Amino acid sequence: MKTMATFPAGVATSGRAACRSMVHEPNADMLLSSDFVSNKGFASRVDGAAVSGRTRRRAAVTKCTAEPLVEKTIYSTSVRRNTNLTKFQAPYFFPEISRRMAAHQRKHPESKLISLGIGDTSEPIPEVIARAMEQRAHGLSTLKGYTGYGSEQGPKELREGLVKAFYSDLGIDKDEIFISDGAKCDVIRLQLLFGPDVTMAAQDPSYPAYVDTSVLVGQTQGYYPDTQQYGKIVYMKCLPENNFFPDLSKMPRTDTIFFCSPNNPTGATATRKQLEELVAFAKKNGSIIIYDSAYAIYMSDDHPKSIYEIPGAREVAIETSSFSKVAGFTGVRLGWTVVPAELRFQDGSPVIKDFNRVLCTTFNGASNISQAGGLACVSSEGLEAIHKMVGFYKENTRILKETFDSLGFETYGGQNAPYVWIRFPGSQSSWNIFDEILEKADIVTTPGRGFGPGGEGFIRASAFAHREDIIEATQRLKSLYGGKSN
Numbered sequence: 001m002k003t004m005a006t007f008p009a010g011v012a013t014s015g016r017a018a019c020r021s022m023v024h025e026p027n028a029d030m031l032l033s034s035d036f037v038s039n040k041g042f043a044s045r046v047d048g049a050a051v052s053g054r055t056r057r058r059a060a061v062t063k064c065t066a067e068p069l070v071e072k073t074i075y076s077t078s079v080r081r082n083t084n085l086t087k088f089q090a091p092y093f094f095p096e097i098s099r100r101m102a103a104h105q106r107k108h109p110e111s112k113l114i115s116l117g118i119g120d121t122s123e124p125i126p127e128v129i130a131r132a133m134e135q136r137a138h139g140l141s142t143l144k145g146y147t148g149y150g151s152e153q154g155p156k157e158l159r160e161g162l163v164k165a166f167y168s169d170l171g172i173d174k175d176e177i178f179i180s181d182g183a184k185c186d187v188i189r190l191q192l193l194f195g196p197d198v199t200m201a202a203q204d205p206s207y208p209a210y211v212d213t214s215v216l217v218g219q220t221q222g223y224y225p226d227t228q229q230y231g232k233i234v235y236m237k238c239l240p241e242n243n244f245f246p247d248l249s250k251m252p253r254t255d256t257i258f259f260c261s262p263n264n265p266t267g268a269t270a271t272r273k274q275l276e277e278l279v280a281f282a283k284k285n286g287s288i289i290i291y292d293s294a295y296a297i298y299m300s301d302d303h304p305k306s307i308y309e310i311p312g313a314r315e316v317a318i319e320t321s322s323f324s325k326v327a328g329f330t331g332v333r334l335g336w337t338v339v340p341a342e343l344r345f346q347d348g349s350p351v352i353k354d355f356n357r358v359l360c361t362t363f364n365g366a367s368n369i370s371q372a373g374g375l376a377c378v379s380s381e382g383l384e385a386i387h388k389m390v391g392f393y394k395e396n397t398r399i400l401k402e403t404f405d406s407l408g409f410e411t412y413g414g415q416n417a418p419y420v421w422i423r424f425p426g427s428q429s430s431w432n433i434f435d436e437i438l439e440k441a442d443i444v445t446t447p448g449r450g451f452g453p454g455g456e457g458f459i460r461a462s463a464f465a466h467r468e469d470i471i472e473a474t475q476r477l478k479s480l481y482g483g484k485s486n
Contacts, residue, residue, distance in 0.1 A: 084218050087230065093208045093450040094118050100435075101444050108442070114473045116400070116461045117444035119264070119418070121328040123392060123466075126385030129327055129376040136372035150365045153356065154179025154336070158371055161378035162336060166296075166321075170308040176340055176352065178359055179374070181333040181366050183294050183322040184209050190290055190318065190337070191217045193351075193358050198255035201234035203246070205265055205451030205458075207292065210258040228453040237454050240412060240423070244268035248277055253285040260292035262299060265451045265460040266421040267413015269303045275310045282316040288343070288351070289317040294335075297326050297390055299416040314340040318351070325418065325464075327377050327386045334370040393418045396463035396470045403474040404461070407481045418463040421448075426457075433459050441476040 090096065097117050105113060124130075139145025153159070159174040180186045187209050194200075196218035202210040214220055214233060221231025229235055234254050236246035244266055259278065261270040270278070282289050291307040299305055307317045322335035339352040366374075376382045401414035410423040424433050430447035437443050437459070446462065448455030463470070 084216055084220075087215050087220065087223050088212070089223055092212065096450075097434075097444065097446065100438065104438055104442075111442045113442050113444060114465065114469045114476070115444040116463075116465060116473060117446045119325065119462045119464055120330050121325060121393075121464045122469075123328060123389055125328045125332070125373070126382070126389060128379070128381045128385050129373050132376035133332075133369050133373040136369050140368075147368055150368055150371075152359045152363055152365050153177075154366065155371060155375075158375050158378070159336075161375055165378040165383060167306060167308065167338070170306060171314065172308060172338055172340070176338055178337045178339065178355065179366050179371060180335045180337060180359075180363070181370075182324060182335040183292060183320045183337075185333075186320045186335060186337045187290075187292075188213045188216070189358055189362060190320070190355075191219070192362065193355050194219075194256060194288075199232060199234070199253075200256045200258065201236055201251065201254040202258040202452075203238045203260065203263060204235035204453060205238070205448060205455035206258065206260055207264045208450060208452070210290075211452070235452060235454070238263065238266065238268065239454055240410070244412070245270060245274045248281045251281070253287065255287060257282060257287055257289045258292070259289055260294070261303070262295040262413070262417035264292075264295065264417070265413075265419055265446065265448065265455065265458075267415070267417035267419045268421075269299060269301075269416045272302075272304050272310070275304055275307065275313075279307070279310045279313050279316060283312060286346070287316065289313075291317050291319045292321075293319055294322045294325060295417050296321065297386070298394060298418060300394075301416065303416065308338070308340075314342045316343070318343065323374055323377055326390070327373070327382075328389065329370070329373070332367075332370045332373060334366055334374045392467075393463045396465060396467065399470055399474060400461050400463060403477055407478065409481075420461045420463070421458055422461060423458050428457060430456055430459055437477075437480070441473075441480045443473050443476055 091099075101113060101115070101117075105111070136145075140147070153175075154177070156174060158179055159177040162177055163172055163174055178186075180189075191213040194217075198219060200210075200214050200219055202214075211230065211233060215230060220233055223230050234252060236251060236257075238244040238246060244263065245268075257278070259270075261275070262268065278289065281287070289307065293306055296305040304310065307313045307319050317340075319338040320335065321337075323329040323332070324335070337355075339355050341350060341352055343351040345351060345354075377386060397414050397418055397420060401411050401420045404411045404420060404422050412421040412423075414420040424430075430449040434445055434447040437445055446460040448458030448460060451460070465473070
């Protein structure tokens with residue numbers, strides 16, 4: 001398939017012809033005009049000097065002899081575009097924040113931006129963990145220490161370490177754990193596991209990857225601007241008005257239910273009673289819960305840290321987690337997913353068997369260097385180090401929450417998660433709030449709308465920053481909003 005466009009040979013134009021050669025006729029009197037240049041599309045020159053504006057002078061007459069027009073071919077294949085990708089209304093959420101940050105920095109090169117936006121960790125990886133990866137990397141340079149492909153499921157020692165560190169007394173076996181390159185990557189693998197014909201529900205607001213991957217694999221209908229929702233997805237409203245937990249009695253049945261606790265972005269944590277209701281709801285409807293526990297280590301009270309603390313969850317739930325916000329592995333990439341042996345599809349076949357097949361097809365195993373780091377994370381010394389890091393970020397969160405509280409805003413989260421969820425008064429667009437804080441305070445936040453329609457009117461402030469930046473950000477916020485009545 002070809003699209004044809006015509007241009008003078010060797011000339012770059014913007015839709016108008018351009019002149020390459022000139023014929024000069026001396027002793028002629030003419031009016032040279034910018035209108036002439038613009039409307040006729042000729043690049044006119046007199047005696048070698050460019051002419052612009054209305055100029056009358058005794059000069060040579062300049063004539064243009066246009067070169068022959070040539071056709072430029074834009075080639076298109078006969079392959080149809082994936083129609084699921086046409087449903088997306090905008091680029092993926094977090095790169096859009098990065099784009100606006102970069103645009104602001106170009107506009108104000110002298111400004112010092114402070115990021116409380118994308119949840120990217122800022123503190124160095126604990127030494128005990130970095131040292132383990134260093135030793136493993138060096139070992140690859142020796143005959144004795146070199147290894148190539150490993151098991152797609154991950155080394156037995158790491159899976160045993162995860163059981164001991166995070167699933168003690170919960171009945172999880174090492175063979176039910178799959179090591180990966182991060183929870184986000186596992187979300188798309190789980191969507192591939194379930195395929196396009198299932199129905200899904202997700203918290204609203206929630207991490208955008210849940211909805212976007214559902215769109216990507218073809219589980220949805222079109223996008224409806226009036227509701228700002230995709231057809232066939234059930235959006236479980238989780239707002240302050242319902243204590244961030246959906247009314248399950250009014251919720252239709254879906255095949256899968258994506259649920260994150262502590263929630264990203266709200267920081268809300270489901271109680272034991274709420275999770276018992278969720279598991280009972282899934283059992284009643286024959287649904288499967290995909291439970292994201294990436295922030296479980298931030299919980300310091302008696303809220304369940306794993307869905308498997310709830311009786312019966314092994315029959316209806318998959319759990320995914322990550323070292324990203326635990327040990328600063330956002331760039332190292334290491335996570336895991338738990339698929340219990342009891343979990344089965346409608347035909348009685350075990351889900352774990354199919355997930356293993358998906359993994360073997362799409363994945364060659366996590367980096368052996370990052371897995372060495374993961375093994376150090378679950379050692380006694382490593383666990384002590386990551387709890388210290390988590391404590392640092394939790395103190396950042398406390399500082400941010402107290403600042404927004406003192407300014408009169410409604411705040412949520414900020415206790416069991418590294419995020420503060422802030423409601424702004426009135427009917428302000430969350431992107432407008434984002435732009436105001438960026439433009440007036442040089443602070444990057446995250447607009448709530450990016451997490452779903454339920455996030456409109458909120459912003460998320462991340463605690464993943466250096467302490468001095470957190471302090472500086474609070475001072476700027478007080479300068480910006482201290483005189484306002486919220």
